[in-house]
Amino acid sequence: MAIYKNCSCRDEESGRRLGKSCPKLHGRGSQRWSTTHGRWAYQLELPPHADGRRRNPLRRSGFPTLADAEAELDHACGLLALDADPGVRRQITELMLATLKATRQLPPVEEVRRKVRTGQDLNRQITVGEWLGEFLKRKRRIDETTRRLYATHIRLYLDPYLGGIRLDRLRVSDVAGMFDAIEEFNDVITAARASGDPEQLAGVKYRRPVGARTMHSIRATLRHALNIAIKQDRLLDFNPAAVVELPVAVRPRPxxxxxxxxxxxxxxxxxxxxxxxxxxxxxxxxxxxxxxxxxxxxxxxxxxxxxxxxxxxxxxxxxxxxxxxxxxxxxxxxxxxxxxxxxxxxxxxxxxxxxxxxxxxxxxxxxxxxxxxxxxxxxxxxxxxxxxxxxxxxxxxxxxxxxxxxxxxxxxxxxxxxxxxxxxxxxxxxxxxxxxxxxxxxxxxxxxxxxxxxxxxxxxxxxxxxxxxxxxxxxxxxxxxxVAAAAAESTAALVSSSRRPSGPRRLRVVWPGLTGR
The missing domain is CATH 1.10.443.10 (Intergrase catalytic core)
Known part of the structure; x- marks a missing residue:
């Protein structure tokens, strides 16, 4: 593990990059590194492969300040220290390298810690859309009506709005945003029908506003699919669909x-x-x-x-x-x-x-x-x-x-x-x-x-x-x-039949502390 400086200077004769051997990188006096030339980098030894082969060190450069390089190095060390088990550390290492390649950033420590604690496969990356397709394939013991309902919710709402998001990065705000978008489209449908404009109506043809009960049903489908991802495959440790607030679905009374x-x-x-x-x-x-x-x-x-x-x-x-x-x-x-x-x-x-x-x-x-x-x-x-x-x-x-x-x-x-x-x-x-x-x-x-x-x-x-x-x-x-009228009459009759024939008895009230005739 080391922190150093390097640069993009090249040797005049060979044309090769000098890297950290550039003489301009060295400081003067007590300063080890130049304050004006080059950028900061670090190197970190990684756990070996499963067969014992040595893995190339993790080298990262381009940091403008020493504090930036130290912060990412501490981040990487913190990830590797999450679990002492060699197999888990290898998974963490592969996750780090894959995430750096895709995003140029290390995965959040807390996110990886939750996955390690719940025993999730750290290197399985699947989108919400891919998981919903897998979920539908697994539901073999449901009737065709329920299967069609799930498929409709996935096709019309869940996949278009959430399908491209990585499953382990699905957030409550993503799910809430989907329902906000559905309500906005409801307004579009209502406005198009009110206008009577053929062009506007063509854009919402065969579409009806999505009511509160349907929204609850869509959320139930997503919640069920995510629960299976949590319980069976351990792809998640939290169900964001379970806490999204929706309008109250009032069942119409007869x-x-x-x-x-x-x-x-x-x-x-x-x-x-x-x-x-x-x-x-x-x-x-x-x-x-x-x-x-x-x-x-x-x-x-x-x-x-x-x-x-x-x-x-x-x-x-x-x-x-x-x-x-x-x-x-x-x-x-x-x-x-x-x-x-x-x-x-x-x-x-x-x-x-x-x-x-x-x-x-x-x-x-x-x-x-x-x-x-x-x-x-x-x-x-x-x-x-x-x-x-x-x-x-x-x-x-x-x-x-x-x-x-x-x-x-x-x-x-x-x-x-x-x-x-x-x-x-x-x-x-x-x-x-x-x-x-x-x-x-x-x-x-x-x-x-x-x-x-x-x-x-x-x-x-x-x-x-x-x-x-x-x-x-x-x-x-x-x-x-x-029936309501008969119930009212029966209630009144019950009170009337309880009256005394001689009329109500007058009660004498005596207040404590008061005397009088």
């Missing part, structure tokens, strides 16, 4: 279609319809503004829908969703072998979901979703009538019938496409003249109907297939106006 809201909606729909040139009445009906993204029918409106849908070949399916709260994929995936008419129950053990446009069959996503639920007698009767109709269709078709075992099929016996069920639902709602809701809102309504009927929250939770009753209460419950 709103009931009261008479006042229905009246207002008809007026708004009439104005909306006047602006929908060239669109069908059904399309305009579905896209008309609503008081809330999640709307729930009253019991009277739900009954009116079921009455109108009674002659439809999917009546039993819609009744199951409206009264038992099945998800669309669970209703479409119901199999006859899971219907036990004698016990009055059905098993929700299979589903048909949608990946893009492609139907995907499989088991329910969670253990709570895989369940057995009770079914009322009228719904069982509807299922039996549906099975009889299916048997007639099968008999009429003969050998051309495709036996899939599903309760709800097309006329050839094939399983239904989930989107077909949604389209039929919207058509029935439109024909019935009811205020519009989504097919999934029937599930919200089923929870509200059960709670209004006095069913315990735990039973509602298990019927819907939720893990937590808190989630059921916060997400899938609404209070019908008539």
């Amino acid at each position: 709103v009931v279609w009261s008479e006042e809201r229905v009246t207002q909606w008809h007026a708004d729909h009439a104005r909306h319809l006047a602006t929908q040139d060239g669109r069908s009445a059904l399309a305009a009906y579905i896209s008309a503004p609503r008081p809330s993204p999640v709307m729930v029918w009253t019991p009277v409106q739900t009954s009116a829908f079921l009455d109108h849908a009674r002659s439809h070949r999917l009546f039993a399916l819609f009744r199951l969703i409206a009264l038992r709260g099945l998800r669309r994929g669970e209703a479409v995936g119901l199999r006859w072998r899971d219907v036990n008419a004698a016990a009055g129950v059905i098993g929700v053990h299979w589903q048909i979901t949608q990946l893009g446009w492609t139907p995907i069959q499989g088991k329910p996503k969670t253990d709570a979703s895989d369940r057995t639920i009770a079914v009322d007698a009228e719904t069982l009767a509807a299922l039996q009538a549906h099975r009889a109709r299916q048997a007639r269709e099968r008999l009429a078709l003969g050998e051309d019938w495709i036996d899939t075992g599903f309760a709800f099929t097309d006329e050839l016996g094939r399983p239904l496409h989930p989107q077909y069920v949604t389209d039929q639902f919207y058509l029935l709602v439109y024909e019935a003249g009811l205020p519009p809701i989504r097919l999934h809102d029937l599930r919200h309504g089923a929870a509200s109907l059960m709670l209004a009927a006095g069913v315990e929250l735990k039973v509602v939770q298990e019927t819907l297939g939720h893990v937590s009753s808190t989630f059921t209460r916060d997400t899938y419950t609404s209070v019908f106006p008539e």
Whole structure:
């Protein structure tokens, strides 16, 4: 280990650089080195290779002052002193040399210390984008819907904004900056749509503003990928995605279609319809503004829908969703072998979901979703009538019938496409003249109907297939106006019944320290 001066002077005869042998570098008197000529350098012996071969010393030059050279030499010595293990010291040495070659600077001591303490591979350099690709390859035991969600988040957001950053240098500010950029682009989309300018609209075609819930989902994907990098590969010792603050993702609460809201909606729909040139009445009906993204029918409106849908070949399916709260994929995936008419129950053990446009069959996503639920007698009767109709269709078709075992099929016996069920639902709602809701809102309504009927929250939770009753209460419950009014009257009646017939008794208050009549 040594600190010295050198320069770029050359020998006049040979043309070779003189380096530290230049006579101009030597000082006068007590000064060893010239104060005006040359620049400072240092030399440091490095640990040998794994096979014992001597490694060339680390030589660094070009420092303007002695203090600068001493500071970097101390830095290098501090890195080599982090661990006495020869293997670790070799890794530190290779990291130092690679970092100097790439950045002309030594790696930070604290960063290397954290890596050494957590047992990370010091010489594996991987970008965030490369790790996200590796992460997606490793997720082999997830359903295709989740895989597609991860891939979409990586393709649209994580890779474009963070992909080029080295994984071990990803900071909280980088992740926060990504979400700031997403919010800025939201403003661009909103402004383009408000302007109506074709050129501006062309730049945001097929793009929608990213809401708070989607941002939380994007962060969850990144956090999960980084957790694996920490726990499995030890590429990180801190997850920057875990501490980034995002806007609160408020889940929309269901709103009931009261008479006042229905009246207002008809007026708004009439104005909306006047602006929908060239669109069908059904399309305009579905896209008309609503008081809330999640709307729930009253019991009277739900009954009116079921009455109108009674002659439809999917009546039993819609009744199951409206009264038992099945998800669309669970209703479409119901199999006859899971219907036990004698016990009055059905098993929700299979589903048909949608990946893009492609139907995907499989088991329910969670253990709570895989369940057995009770079914009322009228719904069982509807299922039996549906099975009889299916048997007639099968008999009429003969050998051309495709036996899939599903309760709800097309006329050839094939399983239904989930989107077909949604389209039929919207058509029935439109024909019935009811205020519009989504097919999934029937599930919200089923929870509200059960709670209004006095069913315990735990039973509602298990019927819907939720893990937590808190989630059921916060997400899938609404209070019908008539139920709220009845609750208010019941509360008031309880107080009124507690009054004494002779009227309230007058109380005498005696204050301490005071006397009087």
